[in-house]
Amino acid sequence: MKSSQIFTSVISTLAGIAITSLVVYLIPNGWGSIFWFFGAFFGWFARTTPIWNWLLVLLVGTMLVVLFGAVLVLREYLRSKRDEVEEPTPLTIYGVNWMWNYSSSLYATEPASFCPECDMQIRSYNVSQYAASYQSRFHCDCCGWSSKTIEASEDAIHDYVKRRFQQELRRAYREHDERKQDAA
Ligand SMILES: [Zn+2]
Numbered sequence: 561m562k563s564s565q566i567f568t569s570v571i572s573t574l575a576g577i578a579i580t581s582l583v584v585y586l587i588p589n590g591w592g593s594i595f596w597f598f599g600a601f602f603g604w605f606a607r608t609t610p611i612w613n614w615l616l617v618l619l620v621g622t623m624l625v626v627l628f629g630a631v632l633v634l635r636e637y638l639r640s641k642r643d644e645v646e647e648p649t650p651l652t653i654y655g656v657n658w659m660w661n662y663s664s665s666l667y668a669t670e671p672a673s674f675c676p677e678c679d680m681q682i683r684s685y686n687v688s689q690y691a692a693s694y695q696s697r698f699h700c701d702c703c704g705w706s707s708k709t710i711e712a713s714e715d716a717i718h719d720y721v722k723r724r725f726q727q728e729l730r731r732a733y734r735e736h737d738e739r740k741q742d743a744a
Contacts, residue, residue, distance in 0.1 A: 650674075651728065653721055655707050656682065656698050660725050671721045675700035684714045 584590045651658045657674040675682045680702035687709055688695045694713035699706050710717060 651721070651724060652676065653724060654698070654710050654717065658721050658725075660722075671718065671725060673698060675703060675705050677705045678703040684717065686714065 584594065587593055650660075655676060657676050657679075658671045659674060660671045673682050673684070674680065678700065680700050682698050682700045682705075684696050684698050686695070687697050694711065694716065696710050696712060696714050696717060697707055698710075712720070
């Protein structure tokens with residue numbers, strides 16, 4: 561738990577106590593009348609309700625608690641599983657270094673390309689001589705590095721790189737799961 565989360569829970573607990581105290585203060589006779597009300601309510605419920613309804617209430621209550629607990633445990637498990645996966649290293653494709661971000665999904669964001677010589681972010685441009693063919697090249701405006709000519713449009717290159725990232729990410733999750741199974 562981060563310190564900011566602890567701070568938030570302490571503040572909300574204090575606020576909860578303050579609001580409850582105010583409400584109790586405003587009710588005539590404070591806690592005394594609250595206890596009296598609940599005591600009277602449960603007394604009335606016990607007198608007027610057959611045993612089967614009590615069991616039903618107990619059963620539904622238990623189920624709700626178990627369900628709530630299961631959801632919490634599952635959420636924590638999924639979060640820890642995502643957190644521990646190693647982030648795949650940058651990929652070199654077409655001689656270009658590609659960086660990318662991903663959230664907890666298996667989908668990469670738009671990849672960014674960097675110069676293999678000086679790490680400057682580089683640009684691609686179309687070198688097709690005929691409209692029917694697709695040829696692209698990457699160029700670094702900082703050190704003058706140029707990639708080879710690639711037989712694909714810029715969109716197709718980006719699409720390919722994204723799919724390679726997703727493949728890498730799936731591999732990282734798979735290896736993580738295998739490590740976890742080995743440890744168990
Ligand atoms: Zn460069």
